[in-house]
Amino acid sequence: RPVDDPARPGHDLVVVANRLPVDSRTLPDGATEWVTSPGGLVTAMESVMRTVDSGAWVGWAGSPGQEPDPFDADGMSLYPVRLDQEDIERYYEGFSNATLWPLYHDVIVDPEFHRTWWDSYVAANRRFARTAAPVANEGGTIWVHDYQLQLVPRLIREERADVRIGFFNHIPFPSVELFSQLPKRNQMLRGLLGADLIGFQRESDTQNFLAAVRKLLGYHVDGQTISVPGLGAAPVREVVAQTFPISIDSSKVSALTEDEEVRARAEQLREDLGHPRTIVLGVDRLDYTKGIRHRLKAWGELLGDGSVDPRETVMVQVATPSRERVEAYRQLRDEVELTVGRINGDHSSIGRPAVSYQHRSFDRRDMTALFMAADVVLVTALRDGMNLVAKEYVASRPDLHGVLVLSEFAGAADELRAAVMVNPHDIDELKAAILRAMAMPAEEQEEAMRSLRHQVMENDVQAWAHSFLQRLEHSGAEVREPKPT
Numbered sequence: 001r002p003v004d005d006p007a008r009p010g011h012d013l014v015v016v017a018n019r020l021p022v023d024s025r026t027l028p029d030g031a032t033e034w035v036t037s038p039g040g041l042v043t044a045m046e047s048v049m050r051t052v053d054s055g056a057w058v059g060w061a062g063s064p065g066q067e068p069d070p071f072d073a074d075g076m077s078l079y080p081v082r083l084d085q086e087d088i089e090r091y092y093e094g095f096s097n098a099t100l101w102p103l104y105h106d107v108i109v110d111p112e113f114h115r116t117w118w119d120s121y122v123a124a125n126r127r128f129a130r131t132a133a134p135v136a137n138e139g140g141t142i143w144v145h146d147y148q149l150q151l152v153p154r155l156i157r158e159e160r161a162d163v164r165i166g167f168f169n170h171i172p173f174p175s176v177e178l179f180s181q182l183p184k185r186n187q188m189l190r191g192l193l194g195a196d197l198i199g200f201q202r203e204s205d206t207q208n209f210l211a212a213v214r215k216l217l218g219y220h221v222d223g224q225t226i227s228v229p230g231l232g233a234a235p236v237r238e239v240v241a242q243t244f245p246i247s248i249d250s251s252k253v254s255a256l257t258e259d260e261e262v263r264a265r266a267e268q269l270r271e272d273l274g275h276p277r278t279i280v281l282g283v284d285r286l287d288y289t290k291g292i293r294h295r296l297k298a299w300g301e302l303l304g305d306g307s308v309d310p311r312e313t314v315m316v317q318v319a320t321p322s323r324e325r326v327e328a329y330r331q332l333r334d335e336v337e338l339t340v341g342r343i344n345g346d347h348s349s350i351g352r353p354a355v356s357y358q359h360r361s362f363d364r365r366d367m368t369a370l371f372m373a374a375d376v377v378l379v380t381a382l383r384d385g386m387n388l389v390a391k392e393y394v395a396s397r398p399d400l401h402g403v404l405v406l407s408e409f410a411g412a413a414d415e416l417r418a419a420v421m422v423n424p425h426d427i428d429e430l431k432a433a434i435l436r437a438m439a440m441p442a443e444e445q446e447e448a449m450r451s452l453r454h455q456v457m458e459n460d461v462q463a464w465a466h467s468f469l470q471r472l473e474h475s476g477a478e479v480r481e482p483k484p485t
């Protein structure tokens with residue numbers, strides 16, 4: 001059902017995510033400012049939606065209690081969903097980011113379970129579904145994103161039998177043993193199975209999901225296809241779970257490196273850091289899944305045992321503020337900042353930090369300049385759905401210089417085989433990997449970077465979206481006879 005307002009016709013493609021691509025901020029004078037929202041989901045989907053005609057995006061505007069009227073930005077229509085302070089505490093900070101996030105990232109910190117958080121998760125998912133359902137054209141496509149909205153596919157299906165529904169999980173899907181800890185786990189699976197196509201980052205995520213469906217719901221699974229019993233006399237539906245590794249707008253990132261101003265910024269950065277021989281870079285949301293503590297421990301030891309000379313080498317750690325009211329994130333920030341302070345106290349000279357720590361956001365041009373200046377980038381995630389930073393670094397190096405150190409626990413490790421692979425839990429291995437990267441001869445760097453670039457430039461986010469949407473278009477078969485389970 002398209003919206004009734006003729007000024008706002010329905011849309012053929014509707015994206016539903018917890019966040020809109022832009023966050024509203026209220027300035028001291030009361031005016032509203034819109035800034036790009038944090039995280040890989042927005043980075044990826046924003047590039048996709050820029051290429052879509054008549055697309056819509058349903059999501060939260062990032063502040064409590066705000067529900068501005070739908071508006072157009074960058075060629076798409078944005079439909080804000082209101083979250084009140086209590087929704088933010090229980091649905092967003094609580095169930096999404098203190099229950100699901102740690103559970104789905106292999107319990108790096110303990111997930112908390114609270115029934116009030118679940119109630120709020122259900123209510124918020126209903127609100128997103130209610131906003132999204134009428135926005136799609138007859139026979140259109142609704143594409144739901146990520147762990148905050150796992151009930152939305154089924155809720156939309158209950159209202160709109162005519163639309164195709166896709167779901168993509170940007171974060172890992174845990175093993176069935178861990179997933180089984182989740183109270184309401186079966187409701188969660190049934191919520192997801194409202195979709196026609198469910199996409200995951202890594203093959204292991206897809207297999208974990210299929211195993212959960214088989215074991216916990218007892219549904220018949222044939223390869224990637226799940227037979228979902230209909231209600232009453234309704235036919236059985238076929239739902240497909242498949243792997244679609246997400247990517248970046250590779251050519252756009254690569255093209256930015258040709259921009260004279262960006263090049264000048266990269267040079268300026270090196271100068272500002274005192275012309276070190278080696279710049280080692282980390283870029284992450286300040287999240288415990290990213291392995292920032294492990295990285296700093298390794299770096300501190302390398303400085304301490306004299307393997308790295310702070311007069312020749314600088315580590316730049318960019319840490320985007322994230323989920324700052326959630327306890328585990330506060331603790332992480334305190335620990336990271338204490339460690340950075342200690343390392344700098346022990347190893348910096350005046351005007352020359354051993355770790356240049358930046359707790360803020362950078363715009364895309366500055367981020368590209370940082371990647372261009374970095375001789376080594378460290379991606380040491382303990383668990384990560386994909387990690388777009390790894391791909392952005394590769395796309396930023398058409399000069400074929402620079403070394404990527406990549407955790408085997410990041411989804412990107414399945415594709416970026418030519419990186420220096422590391423198990424970040426093994427601090428000795430991590431130290432050795434950093435030293436190897438710093439000492440890698442130019443020809444070896446070029447060979448590895450050429451192979452990495454081939455992967456990243458050929459498989460960009462447009463190709464990812466295209467293959468997901470193509471698959472979605474051919475899914476959704478209905479079968480009369482229920483297959484035996």
Ligand code: ADP
Pocket residue numbers: 038039040041043283284285318319320360361362363367386387388389390392
């Ligand atoms: P996640 O989605 O968990 O945050 P990803 O690595 O997949 O992790 O995506 C992070 C995205 O956010 C990347 O596009 C990266 O460039 C961007 N980003 C990370 N830190 C910053 C920062 N301080 N300023 C601007 N962008 C950032």
Ligand code: G6P
Pocket residue numbers: 018019038039040041042146147170171322323
């Ligand atoms: C990751 C998640 C996204 C989330 C982003 C930023 O990329 O997969 O769903 O939007 O982090 O986190 P935030 O909690 O600030 O939205």
